[in-house]
Amino acid sequence: MGKTYRAVEITKPGTFHLVERSVVAPGTGQVRIRVEACGVCHSDAATVDAQFPGITYPRVPGHEVIGHIEEVGPGVTTWKVGQRVGVGFFGGEDGTCEACRRGESAYCQNPIMTGITSDGGYAEMMIAEARALALIPDELKSEDAAPLVCAGITTFNALRNSGRANDTVAIQGLGGLGHLGVQYAKKMGFRTVAIGFGPDKEHLAPKLGAHVYIDAKSEDAGVALQKLGGADVILATAPSGAAIASLLPGLKVRGKLVVVGVSGDPIPINGGPLIFGGRSVIGSLTGRAIENQDTLDFSVLTDVRPMIETLPLAKAEEAYKRMMSSEARFRMVLKMA
Numbered sequence: 001m002g003k004t005y006r007a008v009e010i011t012k013p014g015t016f017h018l019v020e021r022s023v024v025a026p027g028t029g030q031v032r033i034r035v036e037a038c039g040v041c042h043s044d045a046a047t048v049d050a051q052f053p054g055i056t057y058p059r060v061p062g063h064e065v066i067g068h069i070e071e072v073g074p075g076v077t078t079w080k081v082g083q084r085v086g087v088g089f090f091g092g093e094d095g096t097c098e099a100c101r102r103g104e105s106a107y108c109q110n111p112i113m114t115g116i117t118s119d120g121g122y123a124e125m126m127i128a129e130a131r132a133l134a135l136i137p138d139e140l141k142s143e144d145a146a147p148l149v150c151a152g153i154t155t156f157n158a159l160r161n162s163g164r165a166n167d168t169v170a171i172q173g174l175g176g177l178g179h180l181g182v183q184y185a186k187k188m189g190f191r192t193v194a195i196g197f198g199p200d201k202e203h204l205a206p207k208l209g210a211h212v213y214i215d216a217k218s219e220d221a222g223v224a225l226q227k228l229g230g231a232d233v234i235l236a237t238a239p240s241g242a243a244i245a246s247l248l249p250g251l252k253v254r255g256k257l258v259v260v261g262v263s264g265d266p267i268p269i270n271g272g273p274l275i276f277g278g279r280s281v282i283g284s285l286t287g288r289a290i291e292n293q294d295t296l297d298f299s300v301l302t303d304v305r306p307m308i309e310t311l312p313l314a315k316a317e318e319a320y321k322r323m324m325s326s327e328a329r330f331r332m333v334l335k336m337a
């Protein structure tokens with residue numbers, strides 16, 4: 001084992017530095033991972049562009065981390081050296097806040113956020129909390145598994161917690177989140193509607209499993225959904241509050257609009273359709289480590305894979321910019337070797 005490893009540090013907002021760091025031993029309850037792949041996510045802006053309040057530098061971003069365990073720290077009994085594991089956005093719950101005490105650890109109010117409050121996976125090595133690990137099935141390549149532990153679980157959990165087989169489920173947006181959402185919706189047995197903006201991705205919708213494509217640029221998506229009988233669930237992945245709100249009239253009575261993409265602008269909601277129809281707008285945030293394992297297992301079982309572009313660690317800045325400017329088709333992944 002080398003005594004140093006390469007990592008990409010953010011030293012101030014927008015500034016990437018490739019550095020050599022000394023290898024450290026994992027502490028109590030931790031493991032050291034030899035990183036093989038790390039996805040690049042919009043949420044990395046929390047670190048890179050200082051969108052997370054109180055972020056401290058230098059910080060290594062990255063919360064879609066896949067690699068092999070190289071060393072386990074004291075007290076780690078359920079993981080061993082050599083296992084291939086993944087770490088997502090949740091780097092570990094505190095176990096003591098009210099949400100945790102009520103069994104809602106995915107909504108821990110004081111969590112470790114990988115790559116934000118602790119160093120993440122834009123690096124050849126990473127220290128992770130053992131309780132945040134998911135086991136990677138052998139059938140998945142590390143670069144394919146990486147986006148699944150964030151974008152994957154986000155859409156997988158939101159959908160499986162919201163719909164039932166044969167429900168009409170619409171996925172707004174066919175980007176990094178949406179292209180996975182459409183695949184999961186189809187494989188979960190939903191009548192799957194893909195909502196895009198313009199005709200460019202229409203050809204992709206049936207390939208991902210959508211039964212219907214709606215072009216929200218050429219027609220009102222809410223009206224189009226009502227023509228189909230309305231949606232039981234709409235998964236909103238587009239980072240636009242106005243676009244999200246425009247879908248509300250497309251819901252059936254008791255339908256749910258599930259928001260997983262953070263928009264810069266507010267979501268303007270009219271109370272009428274909410275009340276006259278008992279409709280709801282809810283949020284959903286990734287999930288727990290064991291749910292990440294569910295996401296990975298389901299992806300193998302039903303053959304769901306992300307569409308990715310890969311770049312080496314030294315090109316992290318280029319990968320980040322490509323993802324932020326929506327040029328990536330559809331997720332960027334850093335491959336370490």
Ligand SMILES: [Zn+2]
Pocket residue numbers: 041042043044063089150151
């Ligand atoms: Zn993410």
Ligand SMILES: [Zn+2]
Pocket residue numbers: 093094095096097098099100101105107108109110111
């Ligand atoms: Zn907690």
